[in-house]
Amino acid sequence: MATSGEQSRLLDTATSTSGTCSCYLNSASFNVGLNQQISHAERKKSGDEPGVPQQAPNGHHDCLGNHRVKGPFLVGPYSVIVRQTNEYVPPDQWSVYKLTEETDTFNRSLSEKLNPPHFNYAMKVVIGEVEQVREGVHPAAWARAGALLLRAPAVFTVGTGRSGLALQMAAMRFMHLGLSAHVVGETTAPAIGPGDVLVAASGSGSTSRVVRAAEVARDQGANVLAITTAADSLLAKTATEVLVIPAADKQDFEGTASEQYAGSLFEQSVLVLTDALFYTMWKSSGSQARELWRLHANLE
Structure with missing residues (x-):
């Protein structure tokens, strides 16, 4: 388990990825309304949404003012474990552990099966097909x-x-x-x-x-x-x-x-x-x- 000082530093780092989303739509036309939704999804995917900082690894921003993080993800030599939830979990409720050889092996095994490039490709497929529609x-x-x-x-x-x-x-x-x-x-x-x-x-x-x-x-x-x-x-x-x-x-x-x-x-x-x-x-x-x-x- 991380010391209180180390955990505080980690929580400061993690909370810097939180914020309030600002999503504005400004046209009444059907085409523009649809384009806004698709381009918004693209910006959210890349972390470029105005007013929303880049997300932490495996972080997720659902654009409803709720900022969720699902673990485990790595912050330096630590693994942050967060229960999967649809509700906002305050950073002070996160559990922060130093990685052991056992947890490192477990995380690497998971990442070989479910890795970021696969997920990025899946997002491109889904958003790209909706754009074609x-x-x-x-x-x-x-x-x-x-x-x-x-x-x-x-x-x-x-x-x-x-x-x-x-x-x-x-x-x-x-x-x-x-x-x-x-x-x-x-x-x-x-x-x-x-x-x-x-x-x-x-x-x-x-x-x-x-x-x-x-x-x-x-x-x-x-x-x-x-x-x-x-x-x-x-x-x-x-x-x-x-x-x-x-x-x-x-x-x-x-x-x-x-x-x-x-x-x-x-x-x-x-x-x-x-x-x-x-x-x-x-x-x-x-x-x-x-x-x-x-x-x-x-x-x-």
Whole structure:
């Protein structure tokens, strides 16, 4: 274990990597909103985000004001061990140990299997593929989708698996805009009716639960926004507006459209594109961030 003086020096060094992130978006256009998110991710990856110092080895900055460090990582002859957590861990709660031959061997064994170059390559793949998707989407279709959402008496989202989770996050943002937003299947979701909008996501466009929900929505006079990779799918045929994402579906096992596993690129794109859509709607509304904040949950 490090002495108190040595530990203090290490903590001073480690806390110098902490700070408060400043992330500013300054355009209402869909394309610019999406570019901002991608370039922000690139800056965060490289540690060049304005106001954010370079991160410590294996440090992670999640851009929400939370600065997390996952260990072990090396600071000189020491190994800093931090429990993996989604919450900020104050440096004075870190455990600092001098390396022994045993821990050094353990760390080297891990690094041979999971090393920084591999992770850096993975980040480039993920961010690069999302950038390719950005180049292939049609901003006009997304702008029309935003107009439908802003006019709707109520907005519903439906999806399965990870794309469903991404749409749950979109529903939260729609609620922050003051829209009446609901997730299909939740016990408090009301009936869909004329003029309402259903946002439905399915990579293949053939997910039975999603297609069935879209058909019911159209039968009830609601509009359907179909987010899919397949423009000629069953889901697309029920839609008022088809939002095609040029990504791989889950069964692209040969990696022809994406190096990533299964539908990862589609699911990532659903989140990024709906966030860009929210950003466009927010900026066009003229609302200030403080106005949206009043709708954030206060029962947690």
